[in-house]
Amino acid sequence: MRRYWVNESDIQDNEVIIEGDLLHHLIDVCRLDVGSKFEVLCNRSKAYFVEMTEVKKRQARAVIKEERAIAPLPKPYIRLAVSVPRFSKLDTIIEKSVELGVASVHPFVSEFSFVRKLNKITQNKRDRWGKVVVAATQQTGRGELMEVQPPVTLQGILEEFNRSESARGLFFFEGEASLWLPEKMAQLKQENFDEIWLFVGSEGGFSHDEVGQFKAAGLQPITVGEQILRVETACLALASIIQYELVMVREGAHGN
Numbered sequence: 001m002r003r004y005w006v007n008e009s010d011i012q013d014n015e016v017i018i019e020g021d022l023l024h025h026l027i028d029v030c031r032l033d034v035g036s037k038f039e040v041l042c043n044r045s046k047a048y049f050v051e052m053t054e055v056k057k058r059q060a061r062a063v064i065k066e067e068r069a070i071a072p073l074p075k076p077y078i079r080l081a082v083s084v085p086r087f088s089k090l091d092t093i094i095e096k097s098v099e100l101g102v103a104s105v106h107p108f109v110s111e112f113s114f115v116r117k118l119n120k121i122t123q124n125k126r127d128r129w130g131k132v133v134v135a136a137t138q139q140t141g142r143g144e145l146m147e148v149q150p151p152v153t154l155q156g157i158l159e160e161f162n163r164s165e166s167a168r169g170l171f172f173f174e175g176e177a178s179l180w181l182p183e184k185m186a187q188l189k190q191e192n193f194d195e196i197w198l199f200v201g202s203e204g205g206f207s208h209d210e211v212g213q214f215k216a217a218g219l220q221p222i223t224v225g226e227q228i229l230r231v232e233t234a235c236l237a238l239a240s241i242i243q244y245e246l247v248m249v250r251e252g253a254h255g256n
Contacts, residue, residue: 002030002038003047003138005145011064016040016050018060027055037065045070045143070143074247076168076196077103078239081157083113083202085231087125091132093235094148098136100239101247103195104147108157112204121151154210157199158217167195171214172238174205174228177221184222185245196242200234 004026010017018026026032036052040062047070050062080097084090084107097105109116129148137145152160161169168188170181188196199219206214211221229237 003141004038004040005134005138006040006042008042008044011040011042011044011048014064015053016048016062016064018062019058023058023060026052026060038062039141041070041137041141041143043144045072047141047143070141072143073101073103075194076246077194078242078247079104079106079167079195079197080200080235080239081106081108081161081197082200082231082235083108083110083154083206084115084121084151085202086114089230089232091128092232094129094132094146095136096232096236097239098133098142098146099140100236101142101243102146102239104149106149106157106160107151108154109151110154110201110210111207113202118151118153126150154213158213161197162217164195166193167197168193169197169199169217169219170222170238170242171199171219172224172234173201173211173214173221174223175211175221177223179220179222181222181224181241185241188246196246198235198238198242200231200238202231 004022006016006018006022032038032052034052034055038050040048040050047068048064049066049068050064052060052062054061078101080093080102082090082093082105085093090107094105107121109118115121126148133146133148161167168191170184199214214221224234224238
C-alpha cells in the first residue's frame with residue numbers, strides 16, 4: 001500500500017489536509033483522485049488509512065477511515081556517528097539507516113573526512129537529507145522520522161556522546177585494535193543501557209591523534225576483521241549486527 005508522510009498539523013479532526021509538494025506528487029505524479037485510498041504517517045506513531053474526498057487546485061482532503069498504532073523503536077536506540085564521506089554515500093547511509101531502525105545519524109568532520117570544514121556543508125544539503133529520511137520512512141512505514149543531527153566536529157560528537165549517562169559506544173577502527181567485536185558484544189549483552197553509539201570513519205579512516213581522542217573518551221578501538229570495508233558497507237553491516245544482537249534478541253527475550 002502507498003504511504004505518505006504528513007505533518008501533524010495536517011490532520012484536523014477526522015480529515016487530512018494535503019497541500020504543497022505532496023499534493024503535486026499525489027495528483028500529478030501518482031494520478032490519484034477522489035476515491036483513491038492510501039495510508040498517511042506522522043509523528044504520532046500511528047498510520048491512518050484514508051480516502052480522498054476532495055481535490056482542488058491548491059488543496060485536497062482525505063477522510064480517515066481507520067487508524068493503527070505503530071510500535072516505537074525499541075531500546076537500546078542505535079545512534080550512528082559517521083565521519084562525513086562523499087555526499088552520495090552519505091545519502092545511501094541515511095536511507096538505509098532508516099530502513100534498519102537506526103534512531104539517529106550524527107555526521108561529523110574529522111581529519112580525513114570528505115568535507116573537513118563545517119561551513120562546506122550547506123543548508124541545501126541538510127534539507128536533502130531530510131527528504132531522504134521522509135522517502136525512506138514512507139517506504140518502511142516507521143512511526144517517526146529518524147533524526148539527522150547537524151554536523152559537528154569530532155570533539156563535538158564525543159562531547160555529545162559523553163553527556164549521555166545511559167549510553168555505550170563502539171569505536172570501529174581499521175588499524176591496530178586489540179578488541180574483537182564478538183568479545184565486546186558479549187560484554188554489552190550483560191549490561192543495561194538506553195543507547196548504543198556506533199562511530200565509523202570515512203574513506204580515509206582516523207588519524208593517530210584522533211584515535212587518541214576516542215581512547216580519552218573511554219572508547220577502545222574495535223576490529224571486525226582483516227578486510228577493510230567501504231564506509232557505507234561498514235555502517236550498514238554494523239547497524240544490522242547491533243540491531244539483531246542488542247535490539248531484536250533482547251526484545252525476543254522479553255517476549256515482545
